[in-house]
């Protein structure tokens with residue numbers, strides 16, 4: 058048998074909304090893959106966007122995990138433990154160190170003083186088309202975001218364990234994305250790479266809607282020696298579940314009164330059923346977590 062490194066993965070929710078069916082499906086799928094491989098599972102909560110965090114959303118993460126009946130090996134035991142010991146705010150110097158490494162590379166980052174309204178007015182897709190790159194503004198000036206300059210021909214190739222070989226055109230997907238926000242807080246892509254490197258993550262399971270983020274993270278990680286190990290991470294991108302209108306659900310589409318999957322459904326069975334469908338397992342595999350785990354033992358994925 059060839060030597061294979063133990064699987065280390067993570068559940069990585071953001072406390073910026075109640076977790077919906079899609080999040081729960083991702084949790085269960087990740088849990089199944091890790092448990093089948095006798096791997097290690099972290100709970101890693103992305104809270105860099107503190108403006109959108111609400112205590113109820115943070116509580117909801119722990120409640121949803123309990124409700125699903127899944128477990129994790131490392132991470133906060135509850136909201137209080139999270140704030141005290143696990144918040145990303147405790148790791149700001151590490152994120153800044155990565156940003157400083159990126160900054161040392163010629164032409165990689167530039168300062169941008171545009172407002173969100175200006176960016177959206179220039180390009181409805183939100184892709185940056187402003188004139189800041191040619192202005193060489195001071196990165197250390199107050200109220201200045203840092204953007205990564207993504208050359209137009211940038212292609213990020215990788216093999217996904219579920220989707221097969223992929224080549225993401227980063228400039229077309231994201232354009233010059235923000236790596237440090239105007240308030241000086243590192244952007245999601247930075248925190249995500251640094252956290253995964255620190256945790257020793259070897260497997261990332263996420264929805265196909267995050268393929269552009271995966272490409273951005275791999276591209277950034279390839280730029281510094283400290284983050285190069287991130288490129289060894291195995292990837293599983295799963296398809297998304299259709300929403301009630303047939304469209305794909307995302308957290309930003311949730312209604313203000315939406316309380317998330319744990320209040321929408323009397324039991325987690327619809328989650329297990331959705332995972333069974335995603336994995337093309339027999340219908341009865343979706344009746345319980347135990348049935349799902351048992352059926353997954355012999356399934357083909359990863």
Ligand SMILES: [Zn+2]
Nearest residue numbers: 169170171189
């Ligand atoms: Zn700008």
